[in-house]
Structures are given as C-alpha cells and as structure tokens.
Amino acid sequence: MDNDRQTALEMRFDTILPTLATKSDIEAFRSEMHKMAAEGYRWMVASMVGMFLGFGGLYFAASRQEARPIAVPVQAAQAQPAQTPPAIIINIPPQK
Helix, strand or coil: CHHHHHHHHHHHHHHHHHHCCCHHHHHHHHHHHHHHHHHHHHHHHHHHHHHHHHHHHHHHHHHHCCCCCCCCCHHHHHHCCCCCCCCCCCCCCCCC
C-alpha cells in the first residue's frame, strides 16, 4: 500500500516539477517588470508635461483676448416688427 502511494506521489511530482519556475526564470521576470515600470513612469511624466503645456497654452490664449462689446445695429433691431405669440386655446368639456 505504501508503494502505491509513493508511486502516485512520484508521478504527481514528475508532472509538477518541470512547470515550476527556476531562479533564472524569476530573475528574468523581475528585470522585465522593472523595465515595464520604468516605461510606465516615462509615459506618466510625458503625459503630465503635455497636459501642463496644453493647459498653459489655453490659459494664455484665453487671457490675451480682449472683451469686446457686441454691436447691434439700431436700424436692424427696429426694422423687425414685434411678433406676438399665437393664442393658446384650451377646450374644457362641461361638467355634468
């Protein structure tokens, strides 16, 4: 009985052991993760600089515009006749 159990455990270990990561696999994974983190930081800083420049440009463009009054020609405003809205008719049925 112990022999059957030992054989089953050996077979399980033989199938699992080749799939486990080695020290070199973990070291390669660690260096790849550091590389990805550095790229993420680079993108984040570049995005923040771009947003800063974009919003700064919007601020300066908006602050340089002069406030001009809207000129409405007097003749054009008086030439149009005042229009009254159409009458609203509500039909209410008689109460019984």
